[in-house]
Each structure stands twice: as structure tokens, then as C-alpha cells.
Amino acid sequence: MIPDFAPDSADALPLWAVWKGDPLADQAGPWPAASGFSGKMAEICLLPNASGGLAGAFLGLGDRAQASRHRFALAHATALPPGTWRVALPQGADPNEAALALLLGQYRFCRYKGAPYAGPQFICPEGADPARIRAQAAGEFLTRDLINTPANDMGPDDLEAAARALADKIGASIAVIAGTGLLDADLPMIHAVGRAAEQAPRLIDIRLGDSGPRLTVVGKGVCFDTGGLDIKPSASMLLMKKDMGGAATALGLLKMLALTGAADRMRIRVLLPVVENSVSAGSFRPGDVLTSRKGLTVEVNNTDAEGRLILADALTLGAEEAPDLMISLATLTGAARVALGPDLPPFYCDDDATADALSRAAMAVRDPLWRMPFWDGYESQIEPPIADLDNAPSGGMAGSITAALFLRRFAQGAGRYVHMDIYGxxxxxxxxxxxxxVGQGARAILAALPQILP
Incomplete structure (x- = not known):
């Protein structure tokens, strides 16, 4: 579906959104208090008119100080009847945050079950920027749809088709290198990881914009991850359709950038190494030593640490163009989730000004990120005895940091580099x-780019 606001209408019903304990609008009369309405989160009070029809409603937002994002989306999940509604924001509410939440609340994944969303529709709150909000919601919906689609319908072929459809819609160019063509193009580690699957591994290269600073985004596209020969237990495989969440987020970000006109002032490149990490006679093996595009050799100590291998070749390719900023997005490590949980992705950046801009933007647009260090003291952990690098250092400590250090080796040449270890x-x-x-980090990047690449 395409998220959108309802057109302005004189017949729209008022929806008063209130913080818990705040005084209610004078138009309400004694009815809300008599009904026990107090403004608790997700609480709804429907207001009757004199003829017994509907005059409007109150929506409780809960405690003003409560750390809850997108709470205006509760209007979609309550007993609010379908129809067109005009939201009256409470004091202190950000109209853009409220508007985004109202659109995000429309999201339903209905490809395999159920009908499309048919709930209440909302006029864009006064003071919000509807075009920018629509762009953010549209990018997020694309990311969610791609991640939610199971691997039998979202393999490498399908992810390429989705990338081509987006490129065509926004007027971007796209090139794809697949199968043994990866070896001819000197992208050997992408080929090694994906060669065992029925659908060929590939590198998708999308470009948009022809002037201004260069932004390169690299998104991990493992459409399903069995773990390879170091196979995952079944419980750990259940969510592995989401292992292409970095690529999905990169495409969602590209859609946001295109719809907000960012390509008018910068050159955007999106690189997606896309594979399925499968088990067959052709699988790469524990103990193999792979030679990367950069020339660095990598000892494979765990075939389930495949994401950093395919990202390495794509980052090397991206860095050869010396972009002003290169960002990698990847559902990369369980260690990041142990450290920060599913809702707070870590990011890594050596440039303080860039990191500060991202941190501020993440907080401002409620797309949280947390800076973690490229800790040089752990560099020795990714250097095995028989190769330049180790894809899975033993010991299990600082797993997100050592993965980020591994990737940084291949990003050299970019003006600035940011790595995000998202959950998706x-x-x-x-x-x-x-x-x-769910998308993570894209809205923060969108908001921070004017400060990072002015």
C-alpha cells in the first residue's frame, strides 16, 4: 500500500489527543469524565452528539514523560471508527512526529492473509510537512514489505526485481553482476558465500544524481542464512528471512532520498551484495582462506559469519570511488542485540562531527542509534596466524566491535565511514x-545528511 493522508474535509471528525491527566477540551462536556476517561495510553473515548451520532473522540497518549515512540499510531489500533479524522495535537507535541506516526499506523503486511488496511484516515496535522512525511513512510513501508516477505518469495532474484522496480520508479540507473560474473569482476567473496544456492549470488549497483558530494550506501542482502556448513539450529533459523534487512533498509533509504529531492544535490550510490547462504556440495568451508577484492586474505573460521565477507567486497568497490561518505547497513551480529537489545542499533564512526550529527538526528526524529567505538585495541583479534584477517574471532567477546573493525579494513578510501549493526x-x-x-537508521541518516554533506 501507499501511505497517505486523507484530503482535507469539512466533514472530518475531531480527535483530541491528550496526555494523561491533562484538562480536556471544553467541547467535551462531562461525558469523558463520566466515562472514566483519563488519557491513559491507547484509551479512547467516543463523544456522542445530540442525535446519538458521533461528534468526535479523545485519544489517550499516556504519560507525557513516558519513553514511547509513535504513540499517535495508537489511533489505528484502538476502537476508533473508520472515517476521516482531524487530530488536535496536545501542547508540546511535534506535528511531524505525530504525522509520521499516523501514517506508520496504517502499515499492514497483507500479501498472504487478510485484507488491506481499512481503518480510520487522518488529515495531516497542522504544522507538519506532508510531502516529507509521506516520503519517510513510503520508504519504511518498502523496507518492511521486503523483510516480511519469506525467502521463497524474496530470494536473490526477487530482491533484484524489487531493486529494479524502485530504480525504474525513481529514475535511477541499475547494473547487476551475477554468478561467475562476480569472479570476472573481482568480487570473489560475494561469489564464495552465495555459490551453493540455487539462485545465483549478485552485486546490485544503483546510482541516482549526477552532481554534488558522493554518498555510497552498502546494504547486506543475505536473503536467507542457514549458517552454511556451520549450520544454525532450527530455532536460530526462524528469523533468517530478515538477514537481508540491511539491503531492505538501504532501498527504503534510497526511496526516501529520491522522494525528498536529495538526488538534486548529491550523487547517491547503493551497493547491495545479495546471496543466499545455503548448504550444498559447493558451499564454502570452515578453514577456507578467501582472497578478497582488496587483496586481503580472510580465514573462514565460521561460515555463519558470512555477512562481513560479502560486505567486504562491496565496501572495497565503493571505496575505490572515494565517496565523501560511505555507510554500511547490516543485520550483522547477535552481539549487538546482547549489548543494546533489538530497539537500539549501534553505529560506528571515526569522525566525531559525523557521529554527533547522526546521534542528534536519531534523537530528533525518534529513530534511535547508539555510538560504539572502533576500538583499535581489538584489532589483533581479527588477525589469525595464517591469513590477513579472521571472519569469526574465537572467544565471543566484543563481537559487534570486531565485526566493525573487520569491515573498516575494506572501507579505507572513503572520506568518512559509518557502519550500522541493525536488527531489522x-x-x-x-x-x-x-x-x-522494521527499518532502522534510515530516517536518522535522512535527517543528518544536510549537516554531514552540506
């Missing part, structure tokens, strides 16, 4: 975020 999945229902695939 919402494990429980939350306002504006149903259980399932």
Missing part, C-alpha cells in the same frame, strides 16, 4: 511498529 525486526507489537520487519 520488531519482536513485539508497539505503536506504529507491528511485529515483523
Amino acid at each position: 525486526w520488531q519482536p513485539v507489537l508497539a505503536p506504529g511498529r507491528p511485529k515483523g520487519g
